Amino acid sequence: MKSSEVVKREARADCESCPLVPERREFLRSMSAFALAAISLSLPIRSATAKVLSSAVAGRKLLSYPVPATDGADIDRGNEVILVRYRNEVFAFNLSCPHQNTALRWNETDMRFQCPKHHSQYQPDGEFITGRATRNMDRLAIRRDATNNIVVDPDTLYRSDEDAAEWKAAVVKL
Numbered sequence: 001m002k003s004s005e006v007v008k009r010e011a012r013a014d015c016e017s018c019p020l021v022p023e024r025r026e027f028l029r030s031m032s033a034f035a036l037a038a039i040s041l042s043l044p045i046r047s048a049t050a051k052v053l054s055s056a057v058a059g060r061k062l063l064s065y066p067v068p069a070t071d072g073a074d075i076d077r078g079n080e081v082i083l084v085r086y087r088n089e090v091f092a093f094n095l096s097c098p099h100q101n102t103a104l105r106w107n108e109t110d111m112r113f114q115c116p117k118h119h120s121q122y123q124p125d126g127e128f129i130t131g132r133a134t135r136n137m138d139r140l141a142i143r144r145d146a147t148n149n150i151v152v153d154p155d156t157l158y159r160s161d162e163d164a165a166e167w168k169a170a171v172v173k174l
Helices: 004-017 024-041 164-169
Strands: 051-053 062-065 072-076 081-086 089-094 105-107 112-114 128-130 139-144 150-158
Touching: 062 072, 072 105, 081 150, 089 139, 089 150
Parallel strands: none
Antiparallel strands: 051 062, 062 150, 072 081, 081 089, 105 112, 139 150
Protein backbone atom coordinates (compact mmCIF):
# COMPACT_ATOMS: atom_id res chain seq x y z
CA MET A 1 0.00 0.00 0.00
CA LYS A 2 1.33 3.45 -1.02
CA SER A 3 1.58 6.23 1.49
CA SER A 4 -0.66 9.27 1.04
CA GLU A 5 2.43 11.43 0.38
CA VAL A 6 3.46 9.22 -2.56
CA VAL A 7 -0.09 9.30 -4.01
CA LYS A 8 -0.16 13.12 -3.79
CA ARG A 9 3.22 13.42 -5.57
CA GLU A 10 2.10 11.09 -8.37
CA ALA A 11 -1.16 13.05 -8.80
CA ARG A 12 0.77 16.32 -9.02
CA ALA A 13 3.14 14.85 -11.60
CA ASP A 14 0.17 13.69 -13.72
CA CYS A 15 -1.45 17.15 -13.57
CA GLU A 16 1.77 19.02 -14.38
CA SER A 17 2.22 17.06 -17.60
CA CYS A 18 -1.40 17.56 -18.69
CA PRO A 19 -1.63 20.21 -21.48
CA LEU A 20 -5.19 21.14 -20.50
CA VAL A 21 -4.32 22.55 -17.09
CA PRO A 22 -3.26 26.21 -17.53
CA GLU A 23 -0.65 27.79 -15.36
CA ARG A 24 -1.99 29.83 -12.47
CA ARG A 25 -0.74 33.13 -13.87
CA GLU A 26 -2.27 32.45 -17.27
CA PHE A 27 -5.59 31.58 -15.65
CA LEU A 28 -5.57 34.72 -13.47
CA ARG A 29 -4.63 36.90 -16.45
CA SER A 30 -7.48 35.46 -18.51
CA MET A 31 -9.99 35.90 -15.70
CA SER A 32 -8.84 39.49 -15.07
CA ALA A 33 -9.31 40.35 -18.74
CA PHE A 34 -12.75 38.74 -18.70
CA ALA A 35 -13.77 40.66 -15.56
CA LEU A 36 -12.57 43.99 -17.04
CA ALA A 37 -14.52 43.33 -20.24
CA ALA A 38 -17.66 42.49 -18.27
CA ILE A 39 -17.36 45.65 -16.16
CA SER A 40 -16.75 47.92 -19.16
CA LEU A 41 -19.78 46.52 -20.98
CA SER A 42 -22.04 47.27 -18.02
CA LEU A 43 -21.12 50.96 -17.68
CA PRO A 44 -24.11 53.27 -18.31
CA ILE A 45 -22.33 55.57 -20.76
CA ARG A 46 -23.75 56.63 -24.08
CA SER A 47 -21.31 56.51 -26.94
CA ALA A 48 -20.84 59.57 -29.09
CA THR A 49 -19.89 59.44 -32.73
CA ALA A 50 -18.31 62.53 -34.22
CA LYS A 51 -18.31 63.69 -37.77
CA VAL A 52 -14.86 65.12 -38.55
CA LEU A 53 -15.04 68.50 -40.25
CA SER A 54 -12.30 70.08 -42.30
CA SER A 55 -10.69 73.08 -40.69
CA ALA A 56 -9.26 76.23 -42.18
CA VAL A 57 -6.25 75.83 -39.91
CA ALA A 58 -3.90 73.21 -41.34
CA GLY A 59 -3.49 70.07 -39.29
CA ARG A 60 -6.49 70.68 -37.03
CA LYS A 61 -9.72 68.79 -36.97
CA LEU A 62 -13.09 69.92 -35.73
CA LEU A 63 -15.65 67.41 -34.48
CA SER A 64 -19.39 67.72 -35.05
CA TYR A 65 -21.97 66.07 -32.80
CA PRO A 66 -25.76 66.22 -32.74
CA VAL A 67 -27.17 68.08 -29.73
CA PRO A 68 -27.73 65.47 -26.99
CA ALA A 69 -31.46 64.82 -26.55
CA THR A 70 -31.37 64.44 -22.76
CA ASP A 71 -29.20 65.34 -19.79
CA GLY A 72 -26.21 63.04 -19.41
CA ALA A 73 -22.77 62.31 -20.83
CA ASP A 74 -21.80 61.05 -24.28
CA ILE A 75 -18.23 59.77 -24.49
CA ASP A 76 -16.26 59.70 -27.73
CA ARG A 77 -13.31 57.51 -26.70
CA GLY A 78 -11.70 57.65 -30.14
CA ASN A 79 -11.35 61.43 -29.99
CA GLU A 80 -11.05 61.59 -26.17
CA VAL A 81 -14.02 63.93 -25.87
CA ILE A 82 -16.86 63.97 -23.35
CA LEU A 83 -19.99 65.81 -24.46
CA VAL A 84 -22.39 66.69 -21.63
CA ARG A 85 -25.89 68.10 -21.68
CA TYR A 86 -26.87 69.49 -18.28
CA ARG A 87 -29.58 72.01 -17.36
CA ASN A 88 -30.03 73.29 -20.94
CA GLU A 89 -26.31 73.73 -21.52
CA VAL A 90 -23.81 71.61 -23.47
CA PHE A 91 -20.16 71.26 -22.45
CA ALA A 92 -17.22 69.48 -24.08
CA PHE A 93 -14.46 68.08 -21.90
CA ASN A 94 -11.17 66.34 -22.32
CA LEU A 95 -11.63 62.66 -21.37
CA SER A 96 -8.66 62.75 -18.95
CA CYS A 97 -8.76 63.70 -15.31
CA PRO A 98 -6.72 66.89 -14.79
CA HIS A 99 -4.91 65.27 -11.85
CA GLN A 100 -3.02 62.43 -13.58
CA ASN A 101 -4.67 61.99 -16.99
CA THR A 102 -6.72 58.91 -16.14
CA ALA A 103 -9.88 58.47 -18.23
CA LEU A 104 -12.86 59.78 -16.28
CA ARG A 105 -16.04 57.77 -15.76
CA TRP A 106 -19.61 59.05 -15.74
CA ASN A 107 -21.82 57.94 -12.86
CA GLU A 108 -25.36 58.14 -14.25
CA THR A 109 -26.99 57.58 -10.85
CA ASP A 110 -25.22 60.50 -9.15
CA MET A 111 -24.94 62.60 -12.34
CA ARG A 112 -21.23 63.25 -11.80
CA PHE A 113 -17.82 62.27 -13.07
CA GLN A 114 -15.32 60.26 -11.06
CA CYS A 115 -11.67 59.46 -11.58
CA PRO A 116 -11.13 55.73 -10.99
CA LYS A 117 -7.50 56.25 -9.96
CA HIS A 118 -7.71 58.73 -7.07
CA HIS A 119 -11.49 59.18 -6.81
CA SER A 120 -11.71 62.88 -7.65
CA GLN A 121 -15.31 63.83 -8.39
CA TYR A 122 -16.76 66.52 -10.66
CA GLN A 123 -20.16 68.07 -11.34
CA PRO A 124 -21.67 67.60 -14.83
CA ASP A 125 -20.45 71.13 -15.73
CA GLY A 126 -16.88 70.04 -14.88
CA GLU A 127 -16.57 71.80 -11.52
CA PHE A 128 -14.39 69.98 -9.00
CA ILE A 129 -16.20 68.51 -5.96
CA THR A 130 -13.69 66.43 -3.99
CA GLY A 131 -10.58 64.27 -4.31
CA ARG A 132 -6.91 64.73 -5.13
CA ALA A 133 -7.37 66.93 -8.17
CA THR A 134 -6.73 70.61 -7.61
CA ARG A 135 -8.86 72.10 -10.37
CA ASN A 136 -11.94 71.65 -12.54
CA MET A 137 -12.12 69.35 -15.57
CA ASP A 138 -10.54 70.75 -18.74
CA ARG A 139 -13.11 72.15 -21.18
CA LEU A 140 -12.73 72.14 -24.93
CA ALA A 141 -13.70 74.93 -27.32
CA ILE A 142 -17.33 74.44 -28.31
CA ARG A 143 -19.93 76.21 -30.47
CA ARG A 144 -23.15 75.57 -32.35
CA ASP A 145 -23.03 75.62 -36.16
CA ALA A 146 -25.60 76.70 -38.77
CA THR A 147 -27.10 73.18 -38.92
CA ASN A 148 -27.67 73.21 -35.12
CA ASN A 149 -24.91 70.67 -34.43
CA ILE A 150 -22.33 71.02 -31.66
CA VAL A 151 -18.82 71.67 -33.01
CA VAL A 152 -15.87 70.82 -30.75
CA ASP A 153 -12.22 71.74 -31.29
CA PRO A 154 -10.34 68.97 -29.44
CA ASP A 155 -7.05 70.87 -29.85
CA THR A 156 -8.24 73.97 -27.96
CA LEU A 157 -8.31 73.16 -24.25
CA TYR A 158 -9.18 75.56 -21.44
CA ARG A 159 -7.96 75.06 -17.89
CA SER A 160 -9.99 76.78 -15.19
CA ASP A 161 -6.85 77.79 -13.27
CA GLU A 162 -5.12 79.36 -16.31
CA ASP A 163 -7.96 80.54 -18.58
CA ALA A 164 -10.83 81.20 -16.18
CA ALA A 165 -12.82 83.44 -18.55
CA GLU A 166 -12.42 81.11 -21.55
CA TRP A 167 -13.20 78.06 -19.38
CA LYS A 168 -16.41 79.68 -18.14
CA ALA A 169 -17.39 80.75 -21.69
CA ALA A 170 -16.83 77.29 -23.23
CA VAL A 171 -20.52 76.34 -23.17
CA VAL A 172 -23.45 76.21 -25.61
CA LYS A 173 -26.72 77.41 -24.14
CA LEU A 174 -29.81 75.63 -25.48
